[in-house]
Amino acid sequence: MAAAAALEGSASHRAGISSQELLQEMKAFISGIDPVRGHKLSVKDHARCGILLLRNLPPARGAVLEYLRGVFDEYVSSYILDLNHEGGMGGGGGPLLGRPGLDDVTQEIQSVLSEFVHSNPRAWAPLVSAWSIDLMGQLSSKYSGRHQVPHASSLNELLQLWMSCKATRVLMDIYTQCLSSMISSCPDACVDALLDTSVQHSPHFDWVVAHIGSSFPNTIISRVLSCGLKDFCMHGASSVVDPLFPTLADKRVPKMASVVGILGHLATRHSASIKQELLLMFQQSLGSARDPQQLATVPFLLQLAAMSPMLLSTVSGELIDSLKPPVLDQLHQHFAGLGRDDAENLVGLVVHLICQTGPGAYRILQFLVNTAMPASVITTPGLAVRESVRDACHRIIQLLLLNLQKLVYNRPSASLCEPQPRAIPFFDELKGRVRDLCLETLRLERKRHLWQHQLLGLLSVYCGESCATEALSHLLALACTPEELALPVQLYGGLAASMPGLLPATVRRCVARLHSSSLPEAQTARLMVNLATLVQWEGPEEELPSPIGARLAQALSWHARDLGQLLPRSDPRVSEAAALLLSAVPLPPALSPAQLAGLVRSAVGQFLLALRRGREAAASDCGRLLTRLSAVSAAALRAVLQQLVRSATHSGSAGLFGGWVPGAAWAPGIPPASSPSGGDALLDVNRKFGTAVNFSGSIWAVFHAGVIGRGLKPASAVTGPGPQEAAHNLYQLLSLVVRCGSGGRPLAEPGPGLSHPPINPEAAKAVAVALVEGLCPDVTNSELAWPPEDHARNTVERDLQIRNRFEENPLLFPLLQLVALGRPALCYCSVLLRGLLATLMAHWDASRHSLTASSPWQLQASCSLVSCMGQGQLLPPVLSNMHEIFHLLTPFEVHLLLLTVWEYMKDNGPLPQKFTFDPEQGQFYRDFARDGDISKYLNVLHSILHKNIDRLGHLCGRFQV
Template sequence: MSAVFEGASVPVQLHLAAISPQELAQKIKAFISGMDPVKGHKLPLKDHARCAVLLLRTVPACRGAVLEHLCSVFDEYVGGYVLDLDCDLGAGGRGGGTGSGNLDDIVQEIHAVLSEFVRLNPKAWAPLVSGWSIDLMGCLSTKYSSRQGVPHAGSLNELLQFWMSCKASRALMELYSQCLTAMISSCPDACVDALLDTSVQHSPHFDWVVAHIGSSFPNTIISRVLSCGLKDFCAHGGGGGGAVDGSPPPQPFPDTRVPKIASVVGILGHLACRHADSIKQELLGMFQESLGAGPGGDPQQRAATVPFLLQLAVMSPALLGAVSSELVDSLKPPVLNQLQQLLGPLPREERENMISLAVHLLGQTSSGSFRLLRFLVDTAMPASVIIAAPGLAIHEGAREASERVVQLLLLSLQNLVFSLGGEPPGEARPPIPFLDGLRPHVRELCVETLRLERKRHLWLHQLLALLAVHGGPSCATEALCHMFTLARTQEELGLAAQLHAAVLVSSSSCVVAGLLPATLQRCVAQIHAGGLPDQPLAQLLSNLALMAQWDQQSNSNATKEDGSVGSASSIMSAQVAQIVSSSHLHDFSPLLLHDSPLVSEAAASLLSSVRLPGALQPARLLSVARAAVAHFFLSLRGRAGAADSARLLTRLSSVSSLSLKAVLQLLVEGALLWGGNAEMFGGKREPLSGAATPAGAPPEGACLGDARAPLLEVNLKFGSAVSFSSSGGGSVGSVFHAGVVGRGLKPRPPLAPAAPSPQPEETLLNQHLFLDVLTRCCCSSTSGKYHASPSGGPEEPQAAPVNPEAAKLVAAALAESVCPDVANGELPWPPEDHARTTVERDIRVRRRFQENPLLFQLLWLVAAGRPALCYCSVVLRSLLATLLAHWEGSREATALASPWHLRASSALVACMGEAQLLPPALGNMHEVFPFLAPFEVRLLLLSVWDYMRENSPLPQRFSFSAETGLFYRDFARDGDVSKYLSVLYSVLHKNVDRLGHLCGRFQL
C-alpha cells in the first residue's frame, strides 16, 4: 500500500472508509478499461469521468493517469463549445450543434476536487496542478486556434473574452491562479517555469493566458519571469563570464538555443502597456543587483545579467525604450567603473560581441536617443578634456569602450544611410530609429558641434551630416540654418561649409540644387517672423557676409598661387553671394535701418560683400538705395559700419544709370535736407515740411519712390517751386506761401530737439567721409568693374576721374536742394539788373551756403566733372549776386574784414575756373582777393559777371578729348577775352607792390 500511496499527503483513510475494497477494485477496472463491468458496454464520457474523479478522491496516487484522462473531458467540453459557435455562425445565429452543457456538472466537480487538494496540501498539489492546467490550456488554445468561431491570435482582447467565456478553460485558469497564489510565498518558480515552457510551445495562441495571469499577478509574474529567463539563459550557454570554479565561460549571446527568452519577451511585452513602470523597475533592479559586490547571489547569473538584458532589448525595442532613459541616468562614473570591473575580464571577442550588440541596440533606439548620444560622447571624451571631481574619474577601459561604441555607431549609421540613399526623391525613406530620434534635436547637435572640443566635434559633425542626409532637404536646411546662426568664429563657420560639402556629396541632384536657396529662405523666414533676437540676427548676417567674402579671398589667393579654386568653402561662398544678391536683396536691405547697431552694421557688411544684380526692379532698387543712404548717415553718427556702407553705396551706384541717379540724389538730399544731417557737416538743418523728422532719417516725401507723404504736404512743398516768370524770380508762389497780409510771415515749423553739436574734428571727418563716398560713386560709374584690392580684401572699384554724367546728377540734386523754385533749364546768364528781381531767392541761396559749408565742397566735386557745373548756373549767379551786393555795401578797408564773404568769393571763382566756365586768367583772380579792398573785389566779380553774361555756361561749349577721356573748353572760340581783364590789370597795376609776384598768373 505504501507504494500505491507514495507522494500523497492527503489522509486518504477518510476516503477509503467510504467505499469497499471490492467497489474500489471495480472502479479501477472500469477506469482502466473504459467498460461498464455490470452491463458490459463502453462507459459514457460523463460516467467515465465520474469514475476518474472518484479514483482521484479515493486514491490520489492515481493522479497522473486520472489527470491525463481528465484532459479528454476538457477537450470534449471545449470541442463542443467551439462546435456550438461554429454552428451558430453557419446557421446565421439560429443555434445548432451537439452542445457541451451536459458536461458542465462534471467539469465543476473536477474543479472542486482539484481546488480542494491544492487548498489542503499546496506543497504537494500546487506544482502538479499548475503544470497540468497550464499545459492543458496551451494544448487546447493551439488545437482550436484555426476553428471558425475562435478569434485570431492578434485580437488578444477578443481571444481572452472567448476563452474566459468557456467554463472549462475558465476552470483551468482558476486552478492555475490558485496554485500560483499558494506558491508565491514559498516557491513560485515552478509555476512560472511551467508558464514559460508552455508559452514557448504554444505562442502566440497562448498569449491570452499570459495576459490574464500577468494582469492578475503583475509584480510576481514580472520578477519571476525575469528570474526564470535569466536561469534558462545561463543554463543554455548565456552569460558574460566564467564561473567561480574556473570553468570556461558560456557564450555571451544566445540564439534559438535559449527557448524561454522569447516567451520572456512576449510576456513582458503583453504587460508593458499597463505595467511599464513595474517592468522598468525590475529591469533596473536586475542591472543594479548584478553590479553588487556582496557575497549573496550566483556569480554566474550576475555575470550573465548584462548580456541577458541586452538580449531582451534586442528582441523587444519596447523594453529598451522603457528603460533607456533611466539607465542612462544611473550610469554614473562609479557604476561605469563597476561595470568595467565586471565585464573587463571577458575575452576580447566576447567584449567585441557585446559592443556590437550595444551598437545594434543604439541604432534601433529612437526614444531618448539624444540623451544616449550625449552620455556616450561625454564618457568617450579623453581624460584631458573631462574635468571630473576626485573619486568620479572614469576608468580608462570604460572610456575606451565608450569611444569604440561611438565609432562603431557612426559606422553603422553611415552604412544604413548610404544603403538607403538610392531611394527616389519624394518617396518615404525607410526609418533609422536612432537618427529619427535625433531629428527634433538638430539645434542642440549644432550647439554641441560648435564647441570644437577634441574628438567630440568631429563625431557630432559626422553624425550631423548623416542626419542631414537621412532627414532630407528639410533637415539639411535646418542644420545649415542653425550653423549659420550659431557660429561665432571663422573656424566654426568652416564646419558649416564642411557640412554643406558632405550633403552635396551624399544627396541627390535635386536636393543639392536647392539646398542653399532653401537654407537662406529658411533664415529669411525666421527674420520676417521675428524669431531671431538682435544678437543671433547680427551673428547670422555677419556669418553670411564672411561666407560671401570667402570666394573673393579664395580667388585672390588662387590667382597669386596657381590660379585654381576648388575648396568647399569657396563653392558655398559663391552660391551664398549669388543667392543673396539675386533673391534676398529686398529682404536684407530693410535691416540696414534696424534699431540695433549690431544688426544694421552686419546687414551693411553682408550687402557690401555681394555682387549686386544689374537687372534689379526699379522699385526694389530705389528701396535698397534709400536704406543704404540712410544707414550711411546713421553710421556717421557714431554707429559702426561706415566703411561697409560706403562700399555698398559704391557698388550700388555702379549697377545702372538708375541706381547711380538714385544714390547720388539721395546722398545730396540726405546731407542737405534730411533732419539733423546738416549738423554733422557743420551746418544748420532746415525742415522740409511742417513735421520734424528724426535725426538721420529721410523725411516723408523727400526720397524717390516714397508714397507715404500726405498729398497736401507734397503739394505745399512743390507749390513754391513753380516759377511764374520767365526770369525765374519773384514768383507768385513764393509770395503766397510767405504769409498773410496783415498777419505777418507764417511761423516757421518747430525743429526736432537738437542733438549735441559735433566737435570740429568730427565735422571735418564727416565731410571727408561723405565727399569720399560721393566721389567714389561718381568715379565708379565710369568703369563699373571691380578688382580685388592688393591686400586680398573686398573688391574695390578702379580709380577713375569723376564721371561728367554723375557730376551732372550731383549738380541737379544740389540745385534742387538749394533752390527748388527754379527750373533746371535756366542755364543762360541774365544781365546784372536781373538780380534786382531775384533778391529773395538770392538771399535764400546765400543763407544756405552760409549755414552749410558742405555746399562749396559739393560745388568743387561738380566742377571736377566738367561741364556739369553748368547745371548749377542758377546757384552760381544767385551766390555771385549776393556777394556783389555785399562788397558794394562794404565800407571796410580790406576784404579780410568779411572772412566768410572773402572765402565764398574765392571758392566761387575757383570752382568756376576749375570747371572751365572761366578762362584761366579770370579763374585765377581769386588769388588776389585777400590783398584787395571790398570795392576792388566787387569790380573783379563784375568782370566775372560780364564774362558769364556774354559767354553763358552751356554744355555745348565743351568738347570731348578721346586721348585724355576728359571734356575741355576752347576759349579761343569765345572771342577776345582781354576786354574782361582790363579791370584786373588795373587793380594789379595799382597794387603792384603787393601783387607783382602774381602778374604771371594772369597772362593770356
C-alpha cells in the same frame, strides 16, 4: 489487481461511496459505457464519472485530467460555432446550441480542483497550474485560425473573446488560484509552466500572459526575469551572443522569446515596475559574490535589450545615470576575465544596442564622450575613471561611428518588399538635437569635436538635406573663430558630392532664420559675418579644404533683397553685418526698380548712420555696396547718387560734415546774435504756446518755453563731430560719390593741391539734379538761362533759402565742385549759382566794412563760387581767377567784380550745347573764342588792379587775355 488495491487503500469511504461502486465508475470511465443501461455515456456523464474518480481516486488524476482536456475542447468548439448564430455569443455562459449541460460540468471541475489546491497547495498547485496553462495554450493555438477568432496582434479583442468563454475563464481562474497559493512560498513552478507554454504557443497565447501579468505584475515580472536568467545559465548562454545575430539567443535559450513577449505585454501599464526590476538585477549582479547567475546577469540583460527595443528604451536612461565611476570600475573588474572573443562580442553587442536606442540617445552619447575624453588636471577627485575604462569607452565610440557608417551607407534602397530603408533609432532621436551636437562640435576639445563632427556628417546623410542644412546653419550662426568656421566648410565638403543642392538650400534656411525671431541679435549678426567671411575667404587649399566662396556668393546673390531688409535694423551689429555681407555678395542681374530703390535707401541710410557712430569699417562696407549698386545700370547710378545727395544734404545730416546741428544755440559761420536771446518776452512766448494747446484750466499746466521769473529754458547742448571728424566724414562722402560716378576709382587723399579725378558727366549731372531738387524743389532743370540782374528782385526769398542752406551745410560747396568736374553738368545748377551770386552781391553791396575779412563766410563762399564756375568752364580763365584777390579788396570792389560775373553769365548763358567732347582727353571742353571778345568784361577788373597797383601789381599777369 492494482486498481483494486488502490480502491482498498483510498479515501473513498469518506465520500460515502463503496469500493465496488468506485470500481464500476472506473470501468465506466475507461470504457465510456454505462454498466447499468449498457449504452454509450454522454460527454456530461462521462465527465462527471471522471470528476468522481478525481475526487475519490488520486492515482487516476493523470488520466482524468487528460480526459477533461477533451471536455474543455468540446466546450470551446461549441462556443466558437455558436459565434456564427444570431445572439449566440453570450457573456454569461447560458445554454447555447451545441453545449448543453457543459457549464455545470466545468463548474464542478473548477470546484474539485480548487478544493485540492486549497487543501494541499504544495502538492496540487504545480500540477494543476501546469495542466490548466498548457490546456489554454493548446486551445488558443488550435482555434487561432478560425474565422471568428481575431488575429493575435489584436490582443484586446482576443482577450475579450476568450474571457467571454466560460471554459477558458474557468481555466484562467484555476491557474490564478494556483499562482496565488504559491506566491508567498515558491511560485517558480507556476511561472515556469507559463514560460514553457508561452514558448510553445506564442503569439496565440499572449492574451493569457497579458491577463495574468496584469493580475500579478510585480510577481510575474520578477519571477519571469528570474526564470529567464536560470534558463539562460542552464543552456550555456552565459557568454555573449554575436551582436550581428542577436536573435540566436532565442534558439539557444528557448525561454528568452517568452520572457521578452511577456515583459512586452506588461510594459504598457507596468513599465515602472519592469524598469525597477531590471535595474535591481543589474545592481545585484555587481556584488562581491561570483556565482554563475551574477556573471550572466549583464549578458542576459543585454540579450533582452537586443531582442526588445521597448525594454532597451525603458531602462537605457536610468542605466546611464547609474554608471558612476565606482560602478564603471566594478563593471570593468566584473568582465576582466572574459576571453577575447567574448569581450569583442560584448562590446559589439553594446554598440548594436546603442544604435538601436531611441529615447535617451543623446544622454548615452554625452556619457560616452565625457567618459572617453582624456583626463584633465582639474578633474575632481573621486569623479575620475580608470584609464582602462576610458580606453573602453574610446573603443566603443570608434566602433559606434564605424557601425553607424555601415548602417547609413549600406541601407538597401526602397523596393516592393521593403518600401522604406531600415530605420536607425539612434539617429531618429539625435535629429532633434542637431543644435546641441553643433555646440559640442564647436567646443574644439581635442577628440570631442572630431567625434561630434563625424557624427554630424553621418546624421546629415541619414536624415537628408533638411538635417544637413540645419546643421550647417547652426554651425555658421555659432562659429566665432576661423578654426570654428572651418568646421561647416569641412562638413559641406563631405556632403556636397551626395547632395548637389545643399548649398542653395542652406542659404535659404539661413536667410529664413535671419528674418525669424528664432535667433538673438548677436547670432544674427554673427551668421552674416561668417557668411561674408566665407565669401571673401581666399586661403590656400590646405587652409580651406573645400572652397565654397564663389558658390556661396552666387547662392546668396539671389537673396540680396531679403538681406537688404536687414540694413535698417535698430541693432547696429545686425545692420553693419548686413552691410558687410551685401558688400561681398554679387548683386543679381535682374533687380526690379522697387528692389533697387529699397536697397539704395537702406544702404545710404546705413552709410550715414555709420559715419554718425564713427564706425569707419561699417561705412566702408556700405560704400562698397553702393559702388556695386551704382554699377548695375545707368538708372541704378542715378538712384544711388541722388539718394546720397538728398540724404547727405538733409538738414539732419549737416552736423556730420561740420554744419549747423539742429538744437544748437549757434553754428560756425552764424553769429551768436542770430540765436534767440534771453531778452525775449517770456510771456509772449507762453501766450503763443497757449493758443495752440488748451490746458482746460488744469493745475498741471506746463509751459515748455521756460518758467516765469526765471527766463527761457537753456538751449540743450547738441554736440556734433569735431573738425577732424567732420573733415574725415566729408572726405568719405565725396570719395564715395566719386567712386560711384567714375567706375570705382577712389578719390585722392585730401591735401595741398588736391586734384580731383574726372567724374562721369552723367554721374555729375545726376548729382546736379539732386542738388537742385533738394535745395529748390520748385525749380525745373529747364531754367538754365541767366536772367538780367533785376530779375533777382523777384527771387529774393528763394535766393536767401539757397544761401542759408549753403551756409548751414559745408558739404554743398564740395558737391558743387564735384559737379563742376563733370563738365557740362554744372549748367544744371544754374539756379543755385544765380541764387548764391545774387545774395553775395547784395551782401557786399550793403557791407560797410573796410575789409572783406570781416565777413569770413561770405568771402569764402565768393571765392568758392567763382572758382567752381571757372572749373566747370562757365567762366573764362581770366574771370575765374578773380577769386584769388578777393581777400585783398574792399567789399564794394568785390561787389563790382561779382557784378561783372553776372553780366558775363547773362550774355553767355550756361548751356550744355556750348560744350564739345574731346575724345583724346575723354571729357567735354568749351571754346570761349566762340563767345566773342571778353575784354569788355575786364574793364572793372583792370581798373581795380590799377587802383591797387601797390598791392596787386605782381598779379596783373594773371588777368591778361
